[in-house]
Amino acid sequence: GAGVSQSPSNKVTEKGKDVELRCDPISGHTALYWYRQSLGQGLEFLIYFQGNSAPDKSGLPSDRFSAERTGGSVSTLTIQRTQQEDSAVYLCASSLDVRGKRGANVLTFGAGSRLTVL
């Protein structure tokens, strides 16, 4: 697509439930990133996928968080047994990420999925 698409745009859930957030990156972009933004805060790195390489999961805050990227395109971020502190906006970004090409690493963000855990 023309831009990075995220769904749902808003999700309200009860504590303890599982949630899935979806990201559809720009067609042809090999790199995909998930960030978390708590209210009034900066962007916290969660996970990074690049092509067929093993993902960089170093930012995932706990084992309740996981993400997968199927077919090198769409990604799903799953949060199990949600807690109130998981409430935040979850932002997805993609980039072309081609070695040696100036500008290829620039991130394009989606509008985010706002998660509220009651």
Added chain:
Amino acid sequence: GQQLNQSPQSMFIQEGEDVSMNCTSSSIFNTWLWYKQDPGEGPVLLIALYKAGELTSNGRLTAQFGITRKDSFLNISASIPSDVGIYFCAGQLGNYGQNFVFGPGTRLSVLP
């Protein structure tokens, strides 16, 4: 881990004034990006910098990649109401195959 500091955290300025904000790190980066985020939206790229000392402009915006590769600044000239938002810097150690680290942001308010 790598961390970026941004200053000021927030600023209130009069329409028409110039704005200056910066981003510093204890680590060296090879790419600096500046983003603006409007309420309810994802961050949008303003300027990308790839070389130490590089000075790049985009309309009323000017950004520079610090010589030490540990800092960058963003200037906005003749501010207008639509400049309101949160400005984030982001650094990447390489220019391929690595995640970006984001600063906490500078919140800009423009008074008419």
